[in-house]
Amino acid sequence: MFQPNMFDSPHIFEMTSKAFEAEMGKSRDLLDEYDTKSGTDTMGGGADPSGDEDLDGSPSQPPNKKKKRYHRHTQRQITEMEAFFKECPHPDDKQRKELSRELGLEPLQVKFWFQNKRTQMKAQHERHENSILKSENDKLRAENNRYKEALSNASCPNCGGPATLGEMSFDEQHLRIENARLRDEIDRISAIAAKYVGKPMNSFSSSHLSPHLPSRSSIDFGGGQQPGGFVGEMYGAAAAAASDLLRSVAGPTEADKPMIVELAVAAMEELVRMAQAGEPLWVPDHQGNSAGEMLNEEEYLRSFPRGIGPKPLGLRSEASRESAVVIMNHVNLVEILMDVNQWSSVFCGIVSRAMTLEVLSTGVAGNYNGALQVMTAEFQVPSPLVPTRENYFVRYCKQQSDGTWAVVDVSLDSLRPSPLSKNRRRPSGCLIQELPNGYSKVMWVEHIEVDDSSVHNIYRPLVHSGLAFGAKRWVATLDRQCERLASSMAMNIPAGDLCAVMTGPEGRKSMLKLAERMVMSFCTGVGASTAHAWTTLSPSGTDDVRVMTRKSMDDPGRPPGIVLSAATSFWISVPPKRVFDFLRDENHRSEWDILSNGGQVQEIAHIANGRDPGNCVSLLRVNVSFVKRIFFVILTNTYTNSSQSNMLILQESSVDATGSYVIYAPVDIAAMNIVLSGGDPDYVALLPSGFAILPDGPTEAAAAFNPGEGIVDDVGSGGTLLTVAFQILVDSVPTAKLSLGSVATVNSLIKCTVERIKEAVAGKTA
Known part of the structure; x- marks a missing residue:
């Protein structure tokens, strides 16, 4: 420690001053060398540009030492480099050397000038x-x-x-x-x-x-x-x-892309290991959940310490794995997963919206090996009571050494953190292994971190069990859609099909195509997608009816005008299979369908499109009274002539291991005749209505919830979560006014349908 009296000596002060000047001289030498290399101009507040004098005018170095001087570019040099910059802002080494020879500069000076120019631009x-x-x-x-x-x-x-x-x-x-x-x-x-x-x-x-x-x-x-x-x-x-x-997120910047590639490669490695690993990473689910296996979180953190970072506060981990053999070859499966339009169509019950923001790599010539694309997607459950999950992620496809293909998704939220994001995808996706005869084995992994606190109470057991968004639902949906596609491509008509009204295979194919569009339209309009503006009608009853209106203009697949959609979800203590069989059976339709009440329902066409008898497309003829026909025309605005004695309904029923659907739409008789003859079904106007039938979750999942939260006591005991949805054209003029009467009519229609279904299935159970 210095003593105060030490500074009284002029010799010590002189030594300190000389040492300080020497250090200042060294610093100026370093700055001179840097500025000479970079070619920048000196704006030194009146100091000599040569830099040979110190701040007080005294020489900072001995006279015999050579000093490097600042170099100011001439106007010609600047003009030449400006002109070259317009043509090529990123010159390579050869171009920089040639330019430096022409202008009398060092290549390093040219390099730094172009760097500074790019920064300025x-x-x-x-x-x-x-x-x-x-x-x-x-x-x-x-x-x-x-x-x-x-x-x-x-x-x-x-x-x-x-x-x-x-x-x-x-x-x-x-x-x-x-x-x-x-x-x-x-x-x-x-x-x-x-x-x-x-x-x-x-x-x-x-x-x-x-x-x-x-x-x-x-x-x-x-x-x-x-x-x-x-x-x-x-x-x-x-x-x-x-x-x-989904709408606000932008594509990746140039600075993000190297990190995205690195993240995708690490995610691919993690997916392959998670798909192939056994215990202790994956352990049997002893709680009885239908998801099958549970992820050992401690073992996961030990096996994959890097990942995408720790789990954010307030998010819940949700991991599942499932495998199946599907009737589709591996090339077509990879193409479906890497084409956002096909992917959205095949998984329309899960993916409500999706978009590719940027393709970073298209893969090698002829296939998707190495393909890399940045995407956004919104995932849903077919009910307005379950909020959607939105993700910003990168999708990476790679062929493995054993001939297996892998497609992985991983969230990019870490590149652009946002408080709006309530979930993120850790490495999730599937491994696809080629099998003989056009089959493939698919191993699917879903690993999500999510805040699902806003899920409605009756759907929480289903969501928490992993059946709503987990791997089992993805695999079951893929298996079902592969069956459906194989059926539509079949050339021979099965003996069990009723095809008397169809002229041949072309009519069968057109009818299946029309039914596919009907199902997609229903699925995109029944969930809680943020593209919708659902409004809740809260009557005195226990069930909430959600309604929304939208304009239909210049869409050949929908009648023009104002469309009113209404949906409600509720729980009933009846197994899902019994509810599905009841709703799809035309012999029971008059028990719940107000429009066909008292009328005879006849199936005039039947197309099986899956192994389960419940997977089929039907064309129904409903004979109704004159009053019912008028009511039908008013509500649906179909073009059925009221003097005719029947109306037609196109219906598709579908069931898999995670849920089932019964979807239908009134169809114009003249347009349907064209379809049955093999005509183009894209111009048939449809407003689909129907039912989404889901299990209420495993029994053990329900026990984990606090009964004081208002959950139905028996949820998880084998009951059904049923969503009822209607689409009705309330006015054929898009600019017309929507009256309260129309809203009240639709509300009464859906409430009456719900009460009829509850009464009918409860009676059959008793």
């Missing part, structure tokens, strides 16, 4: 983008203010009071929903702009809006004058914050 581009984003933000803010003013002044033209649903046009009814969407859009753009300007994101939460505006969680249905005291409430307030994740 990137900064200019970011400033330009920031200006555009701020301009868009201002436009959205102004539009939002106009909507607020319009909503606050909305009134009934007759009485001057608040406008009710019956006196508002379709667009006016959804102004509040659109306003909420715009608010989310402003938040997203503000967040992007904040990255460039370095300012905190503006908050546009509902607390800062006008008190006259609704939050995203509520819609006014007319304030007190609604039949039955309905209160409109948007479903999923917790999930609404993440409603535009």
Whole structure:
């Protein structure tokens, strides 16, 4: 430790000063060398550009030592490099050497000049983008203010009071929903702009809006004058914050791509090991869950210490593994998984929306070996009571050494963390092994971390057991769809099919194609996808009916006009198979179908499309009274002539190990005749309705829940979770007004159907 009196000596002070000047000289030498190499100009506040003098004007080095001088580029050198930059901003070593010879510069100086120029151009581009984003933000803010003013002044033209649903046009009814969407859009753009300007994101939460505006969680249905005291409430307030994740997420940046490739390669290795490993990584599920095996979390962390990082706080792990032999060759399976449109179609009951953001690699010529693509997807359960799971992930396909193919997904949330993300996919996917005769063995692994606190109570045992989103459902769906595809491609008509109304194989194929479109339309419209704007009608009963309206325009597959969709889910203490057999049987249809009540139902065409007798497509003729025919025409807006004595219904029933469907749609007789003759089915207008039938979860899964949460006591004991959904064309004019009467009619129709089903199946059980 220095003593204070030591500084009294002038000799010590002189030594300290000289040492300080020597160190300053060394620092300037290093800076001179760096600046000479980089070719940058010196802006030294009046100092000599040569750098030969110290700050106080005294020489910093002995006169005989050679000093490196700063080098300022000439105008010609700058002009030549600017011109070359426009043609080639990334010159290689050969080009840099040639340019340095022409301009009299060192190659390293040329290299640093181009690096600095690219950095400058990137900064200019970011400033330009920031200006555009701020301009868009201002436009959205102004539009939002106009909507607020319009909503606050909305009134009934007759009485001057608040406008009710019956006196508002379709667009006016959804102004509040659109306003909420715009608010989310402003938040997203503000967040992007904040990255460039370095300012905190503006908050546009509902607390800062006008008190006259609704939050995203509520819609006014007319304030007190609604039949039955309905209160409109948007479903999923917790999930609404993440409603535009698929739309808002952008593709990867250039800086992200090396990390994405590295993550995909590591995920592929993990998937292969998890698919092939036994104990202690996978242990038998002694709780009785139908998922089969459980992942040993401690062993997993020991086996894969890197992964994508620790599990975020508040997320629950969900892992499962399943295998099956399917009737499809491995090449076609890989193509389905790597083509987002085919993948969405085959798994339409699970994938509600999907999109490929960027293809990083198409693989080697002729196949998908090495293919790499960044995607977003939304996964669903066929019920509006279960929020969807949205993921931003990379999909990687690779052929293994033994001829097996592997396709893996892994979340990219770590590259772009977001508080809106409520789940992420650890390495998940499948191994596909080629078998003889066009078959393949598929081993599927699903490993998810999710916050499912907003799942409805009656669906929690199903979700927690892994049957809702787990590997068993993926494999069962794939097996079922492979059977269906094989049936549609069969040239010989099975002896059990009723084909008297069909002219031949072409008619059979057209009918199956029409049924496939009907099923896809039903599946995409019955879940809680964030693309939908479900509204809850809360009557005095125990069941909530969710409704939404949408315009149908320029779609040859749907009748034009305003379509009203309604769905409700409930639990009944009847096994799923009994409910499925009851609903698909045309002999019992009059017991629940209001439109066919009292009429004779006859199956005039039957196409088997799977091993199980319940997997089939049927064409039904329903003979109804004149009054029922008029009611049918009003509700469905089909083009059936009321003077005719029957109507036609296209129906497909489908069952696998994880659930079943009964989906149907009224069809125009003239259009159906064209289809049965082998004509194009794409122009047949359909509005599918039907049922999604799921088990209520294993018994042991239900025991893990607190009965005080309102769960039905018998859930998990072999009962059924049944979703009933209708689509009805309430007006053939897209700009028409939606009346409360239409909403009340559809609500009554679905409630009456539910009561009839409960009464009928309970009677059969007794």
